[in-house]
Amino acid sequence: MSDDLSHLTQLGRTTPLPASPEAAVLERVANPSPGRAYLVRFTCPEFTSLCPLTGQPDFAHIVLDYVPRDWIVESKSLKLYLASFRNEGAFHEACTMRIAERLVALLDPVWLRIGAYWYPRGGMPIDVFWQTGAPPDGVWVPPQDVPGYRGRG
Amino acid sequence: MSDDLSHLTQLGRTTPLPASPEAAVLERVANPSPGRAYLVRFTCPEFTSLCPLTGQPDFAHIVLDYVPRDWIVESKSLKLYLASFRNEGAFHEACTMRIAERLVALLDPVWLRIGAYWYPRGGMPIDVFWQTGAPPDGVWVPPQDVPGYRGRG
Amino acid sequence: MSDDLSHLTQLGRTTPLPASPEAAVLERVANPSPGRAYLVRFTCPEFTSLCPLTGQPDFAHIVLDYVPRDWIVESKSLKLYLASFRNEGAFHEACTMRIAERLVALLDPVWLRIGAYWYPRGGMPIDVFWQTGAPPDGVWVPPQDVPGYRGRG
Amino acid sequence: MSDDLSHLTQLGRTTPLPASPEAAVLERVANPSPGRAYLVRFTCPEFTSLCPLTGQPDFAHIVLDYVPRDWIVESKSLKLYLASFRNEGAFHEACTMRIAERLVALLDPVWLRIGAYWYPRGGMPIDVFWQTGAPPDGVWVPPQDVPGYRGRG
Amino acid sequence: MSDDLSHLTQLGRTTPLPASPEAAVLERVANPSPGRAYLVRFTCPEFTSLCPLTGQPDFAHIVLDYVPRDWIVESKSLKLYLASFRNEGAFHEACTMRIAERLVALLDPVWLRIGAYWYPRGGMPIDVFWQTGAPPDGVWVPPQDVPGYRGRG
Amino acid sequence: MSDDLSHLTQLGRTTPLPASPEAAVLERVANPSPGRAYLVRFTCPEFTSLCPLTGQPDFAHIVLDYVPRDWIVESKSLKLYLASFRNEGAFHEACTMRIAERLVALLDPVWLRIGAYWYPRGGMPIDVFWQTGAPPDGVWVPPQDVPGYRGRG
Amino acid sequence: MSDDLSHLTQLGRTTPLPASPEAAVLERVANPSPGRAYLVRFTCPEFTSLCPLTGQPDFAHIVLDYVPRDWIVESKSLKLYLASFRNEGAFHEACTMRIAERLVALLDPVWLRIGAYWYPRGGMPIDVFWQTGAPPDGVWVPPQDVPGYRGRG
Amino acid sequence: MSDDLSHLTQLGRTTPLPASPEAAVLERVANPSPGRAYLVRFTCPEFTSLCPLTGQPDFAHIVLDYVPRDWIVESKSLKLYLASFRNEGAFHEACTMRIAERLVALLDPVWLRIGAYWYPRGGMPIDVFWQTGAPPDGVWVPPQDVPGYRGRG
Amino acid sequence: MSDDLSHLTQLGRTTPLPASPEAAVLERVANPSPGRAYLVRFTCPEFTSLCPLTGQPDFAHIVLDYVPRDWIVESKSLKLYLASFRNEGAFHEACTMRIAERLVALLDPVWLRIGAYWYPRGGMPIDVFWQTGAPPDGVWVPPQDVPGYRGRG
């Protein structure tokens, strides 16, 4: 499999945190099971960005599901890409869609969805859910099952 | 994005609690991803109104889901709108539907639903669930998963 | 709304516990949103009746869901109706169906279902689930999600 | 063991529900391990009485812990005694203490406690906790761990 | 028991929401078990006040535990007293202590504690815990066990 | 209803544990609501049999769902039937199917399913799920929601 | 370690289920860390015996904690010993104490306790808790934390 | 049933851990209910392999569901097969698919799916979900309901 | 209370994220209940810093408890102080202690403790717990009850 990975620039190396999403290098490798409609789920409970108005930190729990076509995302580069939002100002909806759209552009997946569960501000959290369309027939897509926000008590 | 927000009267300013739902100014901004059928969920565990018969406080946990068309709701104005029921007498069913209908009128969304989970009175809570119709095809609508009431034990 | 409520005999008054389900006066009021297919859920964790064979108390957690047509049930009368089973001997299945059928007769709802989760006797609880038919299209019917019985441990 | 049980009037027989706590016959049998400071816990999630002011039903989840001295309570008679409150008007605090005191009088236990977890009325449940004194040294008394009330959400 | 209750002004009557904590009439009745060191717990998941700086609503889940001496609090008046903070501006710490101190003044209890679990603002909730001193010997004081705040995920 | 029950041999009598499933008398009574497609669920967390190879005890949590046609199972006889596997050697899959098939033969139900959740052996539990076919249209079939096995931690 | 185990009759062999607790051979091996006051916990969610009055099966979840002195119990023999109650008639309290006392006799432990959490009969489960005395100083004894019974809902 | 099992090489014998998945002998037996479309679920919370890049251990919780055609997998051989990955270097996606494909080859099932829930590395766990196609009509396939990863808090 | 707050530089103003913990201005106000030994708990599920070796983000859920003497911490400045670690390289133990020590220096509290629950790295999370000494007598200190890490399954 080393042939497949030789073009990668970050895997197996110490890589600094990218300064911005634009600076992040999101990489892909060939789908090891190209004929199988399987689903890959990444769970990222460590997402943070900045509020574009106030510069204060925002936090989110993000779950990404996709069915690969020819490519799968290289997971270390995905981690660094998500971490690159650390100093980026971005609204919840725009930030969520931007992550999804970049992955769609990179991977041209059979199907993809993102669930972004933002920490509450002003007492009310916002969740954003998007998918590229109805899940393809015959693919198994378990619920993400992130608990709702309930305040206290 | 400041152009889009210049018409707003409350965002980024200290805004007093509106005296009633009628007095509340519910505002909207242009949908940043108008061609994407994504779902936005607001969770409000801090809803309170008054019983129209007794004047005693009522409480509810409210979850709002909608798929925007041209507009999204401005979240601070939504927060103030929901808070404006604080001194409003309203029955559970009517109160729930009124919130949903005002949002439908403001946003003309592709789809909207409301789940209102009222605190028990007389030992029995009432939940009210409404949606504008079946969810549109291909949109991802996760369950709200608010736990049922169980009394004690 | 007082006009709508003037025919009611129990709301806002001290009402004794009805001696039996037959003696209970189950009342209805006009559906405040007659054109909207919304669902109303009542959760009653305080149901009790008697075993018709032994006279020993039985207990159940009951959840009622319905989509109103022209009428909604008046909640205090529903509470009293359910409480009126307190001294009634009734088998689990018959008791559950009887409650549902009386509500159907009173309300002529678009759709109704009942979930009755009886406390275990002899180590095995019985649950009874009935609905008037498949849920109508486009109506949002969340799961009742009452946890299963698990014994100890 | 039949000798020990010959004085019992209810065990192994069909016994009607006692009409009141006074009418209930609470029975005891000799402690089978009189030299051992063990704790017996009864959990009763099926307790119900009436509100002495309104006659409406009240419900509670009750947990009884005791360390027997010479006697243990016969469990069927305890079940019937608790069920005998079904048509009894009693305030929460008084009702709870009355149960505990009758058991103390019957059993003269080394130690006893009662936790009564009442279903909410008016939005606020009341719990009542009483023990005859600090638990005796060297006796194992696990927490009752009944979850707190949390409203909705 | 009617003699004991004759001085009460709110129990069994329709009582409007007091305009402020000062206007609220917090009442007491004689302790029905004056020689017993039992604990009474009130759980109030429906507390709300206003932020004294911004006028925005604050919410809290409050649990009150006390061991009565000569008096117990009349529960309807307690409910109305807590509800009277609805339009009161008060900081979290001050508000919490004020409730506790008023109860101490009214009841002169053997012991009292308050746990106030405030909904998050700015991403961080504040909890306030106070008791009049170490719990008296031999009294059973179960943990309040209100879950911690966890954000999302 | 006594007419319907006069043919029963076990209900209301002291009945010894049957020596084997063959010896168990599984009884039925007329469906009290023959025109209603309701679902009856029995939860049995107390199932045990023997391993046919080693004679060691096996345990399972079993949930039975069925929609009756002309008959419902008499619950005491069901309890005894399930208990009759106590000294029976049976493989997990065969044991599960055997229970289901006997009930199908007895009741000729509209629909039936069985979920058998076996305790782990060798670190891996086996679950067996069977239904007589797709659930009939318009019948409400809640999920069984038995938690998966998770080992420790 | 084989020397220590050579006297064992069951470990590593196919052993039939003992016909009764008396017939069961409960074995011990030398404590491998005789100078260390550590606690060993066995959790047995698969305990079953018979009701001595009716012959019906009883079930319990049992947790055993002990601090060994010179011996530890051989776990396969413990498993067989517990399984040997399968056809034994025994009351809850007596059965629980009998298990504990046999282990005390076999092991002469520094300390031992048993928690027996019986499945409900007649709506009320019984738990039995016993320890040989206060836990020895400096030994770590985590709570058993078996959830209480809660009925349904 | 011994005839059916006579070809097996591992069941009922002490079998060493296979050195690799290739060395593992995965065995099958005739489907005992060949005409029934039932589902068998294996839950394996004890899966471990090695990272092919670093040689460090990886862990996963794996759930396998399948509907047998002519064969069922012999469970001890499945356990050994899964355990044989202990010293195998394998990427998450490839490892998951390899297990599923070997079972498909062995069993030619009506339908099969695998859910592999890998422990987090670098803060983000990967889940892999694959099924051979849409579940066959009329077969009951409960959700696997493995909780999502949530970090801390 | 405005007098007490006049020295504050951040409360009620838009304040940028401090560039480092040193740059953060942690402020205090006079204890409003100086004679009361109450406990204040701050829960911060939004803590993040950088790994000093790799520069990769670290995350933690932090809970701070303290009993004030003359001062309480101003909560907005605490929020900004915790947020100022965003670009700070710090080991888990050192980072945790540094936060605690700065608060001790600022507040000279009667008592303080910190619980830092770090997200797992390399499969194992680290928690750090420190308090200034045994809790003072008579103060109520509820457990923090942050769930342990459990991997998957």
Next chain:
Amino acid sequence: MSDDLSHLTQLGRTTPLPASPEAAVLERVANPSPGRAYLVRFTCPEFTSLCPLTGQPDFAHIVLDYVPRDWIVESKSLKLYLASFRNEGAFHEACTMRIAERLVALLDPVWLRIGAYWYPRGGMPIDVFWQTGAPPDGVWVPPQDVPGYRGRG
């Protein structure tokens, strides 16, 4: 801090899995807060060893708590040390104590404890709990709160 770490052989380098616990190099660094009695908790849900009798894999969830004196354990070396049991045959009790004793020898901590929660074998899991003595005064030692085993249901 690099001076303190210069003697380390594994941190920041690619390190192969040690072949055995003896081969593993467990390293320590100077306690960064030597005068503070803080507690460090490591949670390892990824422990595995081999059964010394059968060679089959065993699994455990292990939690280590200690109060450092002059040294803290270097976490990567601890991870490798725990991973080195992968091919080691060891009984549950011996394996648990061996880990604890090696850490005591390395660190000479003020206090240390280990909780080892082994996956069930034969239906019963074993937990082993050991600490070096009573926790030192004034140190905060939260419970480990690993859930008990409950079988199924």
